[in-house]
Amino acid sequence: MKISVIPVEGLPLIRKGDDLPSLIHARVPLRDGDILSMAHTVYSKANGHTRALPSITPSPRALRIAERDGEDPRFVQAVLDEAQEVILEHPFILSVMKNGHIGVRSGVDRSNIEDGMVILLPPDPMAAAEGVRARIREVSGSSVGVIITDTVGRAFRRGQTGHAIGWAGMTAIRDFRKDTDLFGHVLKITEEAVVDEIAGFANFVMGESHQGTPAVVFRNCTTWKGHDQLYFRPEEDVLRKALCTLPPGYIGR
Numbered sequence: 001m002k003i004s005v006i007p008v009e010g011l012p013l014i015r016k017g018d019d020l021p022s023l024i025h026a027r028v029p030l031r032d033g034d035i036l037s038m039a040h041t042v043y044s045k046a047n048g049h050t051r052a053l054p055s056i057t058p059s060p061r062a063l064r065i066a067e068r069d070g071e072d073p074r075f076v077q078a079v080l081d082e083a084q085e086v087i088l089e090h091p092f093i094l095s096v097m098k099n100g101h102i103g104v105r106s107g108v109d110r111s112n113i114e115d116g117m118v119i120l121l122p123p124d125p126m127a128a129a130e131g132v133r134a135r136i137r138e139v140s141g142s143s144v145g146v147i148i149t150d151t152v153g154r155a156f157r158r159g160q161t162g163h164a165i166g167w168a169g170m171t172a173i174r175d176f177r178k179d180t181d182l183f184g185h186v187l188k189i190t191e192e193a194v195v196d197e198i199a200g201f202a203n204f205v206m207g208e209s210h211q212g213t214p215a216v217v218f219r220n221c222t223t224w225k226g227h228d229q230l231y232f233r234p235e236e237d238v239l240r241k242a243l244c245t246l247p248p249g250y251i252g253r
Helices: 020-027 040-046 060-069 073-082 125-140 194-206 238-243
Strands: 004-007 035-039 050-052 085-088 094-096 102-104 117-119 145-154 157-168 173-175 191-193 215-219
Touching: 004 194, 020 035, 020 040, 020 125, 035 040, 035 125, 035 194, 040 117, 040 125, 040 145, 060 073, 073 094, 085 238, 102 145, 125 145, 125 157, 145 194, 157 194, 191 194, 194 215
Parallel strands: 035 145
Antiparallel strands: 004 215, 035 215, 050 117, 085 094, 094 102, 145 157, 173 191
16 A cells, blocks of 8 residues: 545635535545545534633533633533533543543534634534535545544543544444454454544644644545444443542542
8 A cells, every 4th residue: 555645735714604625625636535534623613513602601510620620611511511421520521422432521622713712523423524525525526535533632641643533435443353364363353443543644644733734635545344333332441430430529420
């Protein structure tokens, strides 16, 4: 494989109502088999998934968490509103969203948006990715894969990486189980999270501050077979179980 990685440069500041797939295709003409990876922030801004902090009234719970964590109570309330379940309240909010994604502060973001505003994750990231894919087919005639990303931390390691929260046109997992290695050993547990690997490299190309490159095109990737069970079920997730044994002062109620 010789993969081309093409940053989508020159996009304007995205606002609600912008036709993001058309803007991207105008700068990097998309071809069959391309994989487009985009930051959820631009998708959410184009589709109005934002909130104004002055419009938010914090609840008693938000006030309590905000005082302990040193956060704006209105921001904390936005985080709680996006969470289906809170795993940790302190030293930061770790929450489960309705789509299964687990992240710090429900993915609510105050960067790359005007003061007093926050960006929310798409309410249905899988449908969002499928919608972008369909619109790209309309404007380009090409069949592409789409990955929508969020920047998240990782257990046991410092630093953030890009993770896939929605994808279309591919499976999340490349399943090697029942395949054999170089010595003929049958693989029993190897499942490669390809969408996260692509999202991570896309994040490296995009940057995290003022670079202004919120989308990346991957060209000449191989195809793969697998499945979409990217998230552990609660009963399988040993880290989640361990977190739920922490003292009550840390666990969300």
